[in-house]
Amino acid sequence: MRVPYVAANWKMHKTVAETEAFLAELLPKLPDGGPEVVVCPPYPSLARAVELCGDRVAVAAQNMHEEPSGAFTGEVSAPMLVEIGVGAVVLGHSERREHFGESDEALARKLPAALDAGLQPILCVGENEGQRDAGETEAVLTRQLEADLAGLGDDRLGGLVVAYEPIWAIGTGRTATPEQAQETIAVIRAWIAARSSEAGDAVRILYGGSVKPDNAAELISKPDVDGALVGGASLEPSDFLAIVEAA
Numbered sequence: 001m002r003v004p005y006v007a008a009n010w011k012m013h014k015t016v017a018e019t020e021a022f023l024a025e026l027l028p029k030l031p032d033g034g035p036e037v038v039v040c041p042p043y044p045s046l047a048r049a050v051e052l053c054g055d056r057v058a059v060a061a062q063n064m065h066e067e068p069s070g071a072f073t074g075e076v077s078a079p080m081l082v083e084i085g086v087g088a089v090v091l092g093h094s095e096r097r098e099h100f101g102e103s104d105e106a107l108a109r110k111l112p113a114a115l116d117a118g119l120q121p122i123l124c125v126g127e128n129e130g131q132r133d134a135g136e137t138e139a140v141l142t143r144q145l146e147a148d149l150a151g152l153g154d155d156r157l158g159g160l161v162v163a164y165e166p167i168w169a170i171g172t173g174r175t176a177t178p179e180q181a182q183e184t185i186a187v188i189r190a191w192i193a194a195r196s197s198e199a200g201d202a203v204r205i206l207y208g209g210s211v212k213p214d215n216a217a218e219l220i221s222k223p224d225v226d227g228a229l230v231g232g233a234s235l236e237p238s239d240f241l242a243i244v245e246a247a
């Protein structure tokens with residue numbers, strides 16, 4: 001049994017004050033039990049979010065550098081995140097791949113660095129519209145998984161969270177159909193299971209891309225869809241809560 005997982009990817013939204021206001025509204029309303037809930041604020045709000053969330057909600061960073069320290073101006077390392085109580089990190093989001101040159105080679109180093117430091121990685125993969133239209137979705141995902149997970153032994157794959165995020169659905173209001181999400185996530189799970197059948201059963205694979213309160217339940221009801229990585233609809237506590245409840 002995989003515990004469902006719902007993460008709020010705030011991207012470059014919310015100041016510390018806005019983070020406090022969001023959590024003050026969300027935390028008292030969260031159901032007992034239910035899915036694992038994670039919020040991913042920008043760096044300046046991480047420490048305050050950790051303080052406020054306690055044990056009920058995990059806090060994730062949206063990126064990290066693979067080295068523990070060094071001459072890398074502007075970067076933040078995994079041990080620095082762990083020191084302030086951050087529990088997870090989003091890696092390989094398509095916005096980082098597209099706008100900031102995040103490479104598969106860097107991801108292959110970041111994933112073991114995150115796990116070594118004690119962070120739960122949330123690895124994002126997904127195809128763009130042209131690739132889907134050309135029937136290349138499976139090839140693109142396989143290429144990303146092969147390259148990004150090259151630095152991890154088979155025994156570590158089950159501890160990952162993977163987010164399948166079709167780029168054409170991110171922030172566009174166009175959601176993959178529950179059938180597309182199921183079919184594609186099953187491909188990802190099969191790829192991981194081919195390396196380790198235990199990991200294939202254990203790894204949690206989320207869908208991300210215009211998840212909203214009115215489509216979350218159907219997406220997450222699919223057998224291989226273990227939860228959601230939510231962008232736009234995670235900025236309002238009531239919308240995010242509705243998605244948590246749907247999971």
Ligand code: PGA
Nearest residue numbers: 170171209210230231232
């Ligand atoms: P969206 O973003 O829900 O706004 O489409 C999802 C994401 O980028 O993780």
